Amino acid sequence: GNSVTQMEGPVTLSEEAFLTINCTYTATGYPSLFWYVQYPGEGLQLLLKATKADDKGSNKGFEATYRKETTSFHLEKGSVQVSDSAVYFCALSDNSGGSNYKLTFGKGTLLTVNP
C-alpha cells in the first residue's frame, strides 16, 4: 500500500534559519506529491505540489523537488519567519488505478520559529 514518512518533530528554529523537513514515500504507481500546512486552530491548506519526477513545487519561499530515485519530497525554505510556525504535512495521491483522488498523509511535523 501507499505510505508517507516524515521526519519526527517538533522542529524549533530561530528566525532566518534554513529549514528542511524530510519526507519519503512508498507508492505502487506514479504518485502526485503535496505539502499541506496547518496553522493553529485552522484546517489544512495546500502549500505546494509536484505531479511528476523532477518537478519542483514552490510557494511562499518554500520549495520541494520530486525525487523518484530516492522516493523523496523534502520541504525547504532558505529563511524562515515567525509566521511560518505551523504543522506541515507531506501527502501523496496515487495516480495508478482509479483512486487518485484520495490522499495519504504523513503524521505531520510541528515547526516553531522563535524571534
Place this chain on the structure above:
Amino acid sequence: NAGVTQTPKFRILKIGQSMTLQCAQDMNHNYMYWYRQDPGMGLKLIYYSVGAGITDKGEVPNGYNVSRSTTEDFPLRLELAAPSQTSVYFCASSHGQGTRYTFGSGTRLTVV
C-alpha cells in the same frame, strides 16, 4: 466564497450519545472526505464520497456513518459515542482526480 463549512466547531458528548457533524461545500466539488486527526498520528480517512448517492469506507470507519444526498452536503454521524472518538474532525472536498483538497476548519469533539 465560503469553501468548506463545518459545524459545530466544538462539542462535548457523553459516552453513548449520538450526534451529527455537518459539512457543506459551495464549490460544486464531486469528491468529499471525512478525516480525523489525533495528536502525532496525522490524518486518517474515515469515509469518502465520489458523488451524490455514493459513499465508501476509508481506513477507520467503525463507529461512524455518512450520507451524501446532495453534492453540497456530507454529514458524519456518530451513533454511540465512545472516548476513542475524541479527536479533531476535518471535512474536505476536491474537484477531481489528483487535485487539491479544500479543508474545513475542523470540529473538536470530546467524549467523556
